[in-house]
Amino acid sequence: GQSLExxxxxxxxxxxxxxxxxxxxxxGFYGLSWYQQHDGGAPTFLSYxxxxxxxxxxxxxxxxxxxxxxGYLLLQELQMKDSASYxxxxxxxxxxSFGAGTTVTVRA
Amino acid sequence: xxxxxxxxxxLVKRTGEKVFLECVQDMDHENxxxxxxxxxxxxxxxxxxxxxxxxxxGDIPEGYSVSREKKERFSLILESASTNQTSMYLCASSxxxxxxxxxxxxxxxx
Numbered sequence: 001g002q003s004l005e006x007x008x009x010x011x012x013x014x015x016x017x018x019x020x021x022x023x024x025x026x027x028g029f030y031g032l033s034w035y036q037q038h039d040g041g042a043p044t045f046l047s048y049x050x051x052x053x054x055x056x057x058x059x060x061x062x063x064x065x066x067x068x069x070x071g072y073l074l075l076q077e078l079q080m081k082d083s084a085s086y087x088x089x090x091x092x093x094x095x096x097s098f099g100a101g102t103t104v105t106v107r108a
Numbered sequence: 109x110x111x112x113x114x115x116x117x118x119l120v121k122r123t124g125e126k127v128f129l130e131c132v133q134d135m136d137h138e139n140x141x142x143x144x145x146x147x148x149x150x151x152x153x154x155x156x157x158x159x160x161x162x163x164x165x166g167d168i169p170e171g172y173s174v175s176r177e178k179k180e181r182f183s184l185i186l187e188s189a190s191t192n193q194t195s196m197y198l199c200a201s202s203x204x205x206x207x208x209x210x211x212x213x214x215x216x217x218x
Contacts, residue, residue: 035207042211042212043151044209045207048206089151089207094139094156094158095153095164095166096139096156096202097167098143098152099150100148101150
């Protein structure tokens with residue numbers, strides 16, 4: 001089966017940089033993706049890494065190392081609206097399995 | 109824009125009832141998923157389907173079944189609802205561009 005580990009909570013101030021790490025164990029790995037979920041809302045897709053390296057999308061970047069079974073999501077220039085839960089998810093053999101999520105709290 | 113819709117936002121059912129949760133996507137995606145989300149547990153995969161009439165068990169399929177008669181529609185069935193199935197149910201569909209979720213159905217079983 002699949003297992004994913006990510007921190008449960010992170011707190012930072014506006015303008016700061018936050019890195020959310022994700023380690024995983026799976027067979028038949030295709031890629032690692034990241035999702036944001038605000039309270040009461042559905043998860044929304046942020047980024048996807050199938051190959052090693054960094055993918056940048058505006059203030060958010062995602063990194064993958066397949067050999068280390070490790071990835072991270074980098075949130076830069078934090079804004080209050082970035083307060084949300086962030087999930088990493090592993091795609092393998094048509095399945096998409098999620099971690100338990102990291103709650104990011106941004107303080108003024 | 110990709111749109112994934114779910115038949116109900118809120119649903120209240122009684123123990124033992126048969127419950128149908130419907131999900132429809134309009135982007136011709138082959139892969140569709142059903143998850144439940146509970147506090148502290150993240151999203152847990154119940155069932156998924158990678159083609160019409162194909163279905164695969166996820167991590168927690170017990171007490172659930174699914175149906176995919178048409179590509180755009182993926183239904184989750186609770187054969188006999190129990191109180192431990194009270195949860196938020198999320199449907200998703202995916203392509204190479206990413207995975208897109210419906211708004212969720214909050215099901216309460218009394």
